[in-house]
Amino acid sequence: MVYRRTQQVVKRxxxxxxxxxxxxxxxxADGGMAAVQIAPVxxxxxxxxxxxxxxxxxxxxxxxxxxxxxxxxxxxAIRRAADAAPGPSSALAAAVTTVAVHVLSHRKLAWAIxxxxxxxxxxxxxxxxxxxxxxxxxxxxxxxxxxGHLPAQDTALxxxxxxxxxxxxxxxxxxxxNLDDPGRLRDAVQTVTLLALRAVGVMDARARGLVVQAxxxxxxxxxx
Amino acid sequence: MVYRRTQQVVKRxxxxxxxxxxxxxxxxADGGMAAVQIAPVxxxxxxxxxxxxxxxxxxxxxxxxxxxxxxxxxxxAIRRAADAAPGPSSALAAAVTTVAVHVLSHRKLAWAIxxxxxxxxxxxxxxxxxxxxxxxxxxxxxxxxxxGHLPAQDTALxxxxxxxxxxxxxxxxxxxxNLDDPGRLRDAVQTVTLLALRAVGVMDARARGLVVQAxxxxxxxxxx
DNA sequence: GAAAGAAGTGAACACTAGTTCATGACGAGT
DNA sequence: ACTCGTCATGAACTAGTGTTCACTTCTTTC
Numbered sequence: 001m002v003y004r005r006t007q008q009v010v011k012r013x014x015x016x017x018x019x020x021x022x023x024x025x026x027x028x029a030d031g032g033m034a035a036v037q038i039a040p041v042x043x044x045x046x047x048x049x050x051x052x053x054x055x056x057x058x059x060x061x062x063x064x065x066x067x068x069x070x071x072x073x074x075x076x077a078i079r080r081a082a083d084a085a086p087g088p089s090s091a092l093a094a095a096v097t098t099v100a101v102h103v104l105s106h107r108k109l110a111w112a113i114x115x116x117x118x119x120x121x122x123x124x125x126x127x128x129x130x131x132x133x134x135x136x137x138x139x140x141x142x143x144x145x146x147x148g149h150l151p152a153q154d155t156a157l158x159x160x161x162x163x164x165x166x167x168x169x170x171x172x173x174x175x176x177x178n179l180d181d182p183g184r185l186r187d188a189v190q191t192v193t194l195l196a197l198r199a200v201g202v203m204d205a206r207a208r209g210l211v212v213q214a215x216x217x218x219x220x221x222x223x224x
Numbered sequence: 225m226v227y228r229r230t231q232q233v234v235k236r237x238x239x240x241x242x243x244x245x246x247x248x249x250x251x252x253a254d255g256g257m258a259a260v261q262i263a264p265v266x267x268x269x270x271x272x273x274x275x276x277x278x279x280x281x282x283x284x285x286x287x288x289x290x291x292x293x294x295x296x297x298x299x300x301a302i303r304r305a306a307d308a309a310p311g312p313s314s315a316l317a318a319a320v321t322t323v324a325v326h327v328l329s330h331r332k333l334a335w336a337i338x339x340x341x342x343x344x345x346x347x348x349x350x351x352x353x354x355x356x357x358x359x360x361x362x363x364x365x366x367x368x369x370x371x372g373h374l375p376a377q378d379t380a381l382x383x384x385x386x387x388x389x390x391x392x393x394x395x396x397x398x399x400x401x402n403l404d405d406p407g408r409l410r411d412a413v414q415t416v417t418l419l420a421l422r423a424v425g426v427m428d429a430r431a432r433g434l435v436v437q438a439x440x441x442x443x444x445x446x447x448x
Numbered sequence: 449g450a451a452a453g454a455a456g457t458g459a460a461c462a463c464t465a466g467t468t469c470a471t472g473a474c475g476a477g478t
Numbered sequence: 479a480c481t482c483g484t485c486a487t488g489a490a491c492t493a494g495t496g497t498t499c500a501c502t503t504c505t506t507t508c
Contacts, residue, residue: 116343
């Protein structure tokens, strides 16, 4: 009497799992991490609270997966943008711009994923998430350095600093709050990208050119 | 029968208040925000839990004052360092270096004050704290811009970004963990300051000079 | 030194979510 | 159709802390 999950059931289980994660994501995007509570998330996903625990051992696991999930999407977007750029410096500019546009487009979610207080310990998954993103930026900086476009430097520290600058100035508590208007949003993205490029050693004039180039394709994302 | 607090009592009350705040600070420096709990803090300050509530209406108020307190010290240190510098660019370099050295010297406390999750809402006081520090940096950037040392720019955004870069790369989860060795610590401070100066538009070569100058007096602080 | 008010105490309370589990519904195999 | 596992449910449980408050101790005033 071997019970076997039929294909249909497997699919339904996977769908539920995704639904729960999606509900958690919505909750976070809506009301920040504080809103990611088991009961409300369960309701949003049309399941009972107990059901959540059939898919995730604990709230910490749920949130960790949420972070990993969002992070994965982000990383993919960065790679796509950077790979489409014509050269190493452009790729770096595109990467930074992508991060900036993304966090601005979903500020609450970004804040939740990146830094908002949670009652459970998710440092490990946040760490992993940042490491991934920072690693990608670091890679692009490295390429630009080897191409002779940037001075030699500690690429890991530089990548971390760049991300810190972007995050703090766009989603942190001091972020300007009038960024809903697309024009201002673009200005902010440009300004931050410019700062980032100069930080790693791109000359002012050249950096300004790269920024303008990078923001053009990114504008599409703002619309999305 | 008008009861009047005698001078002695007033003094004792003030001392208790400070003791509680100091205990909270120690707890935070020791074990992060999670360790700032009423009962342990009270014990550390040699009072009962209930007594804390005679001085602070709630835990949120206690932590808010703690944040304000640390922030005040930090701001004073930044001003001192910047004012002692010979010129606008040096002042900016000194300010950034000071922040870097401070957060590195008390990383756990810095993390607790800046971003560590707390169970009560202290966003307002964290916001105020950052505003103060960022305001000071912004001021210094502004002076340098007006002196013609830096290109015109959005000083508020730049200040925020600089702080973000410093914080993220030195106390954030991705911060290198081998910074106990003074040599490495100095390297990290220099690297980050260099990034910051270039970000606001100082030329690479000139920035390197400023960094070296700025780190010299700051070395004293590391020892302290 | 006695009365009255302020300060201090710490055990008990309250509150808030995360988590569990007895129970019922559903689907798979014979 | 029947049996037996798996899945789903949601009310009850749990745990950890901030907060309260009846009571004690100390200070001031007369």
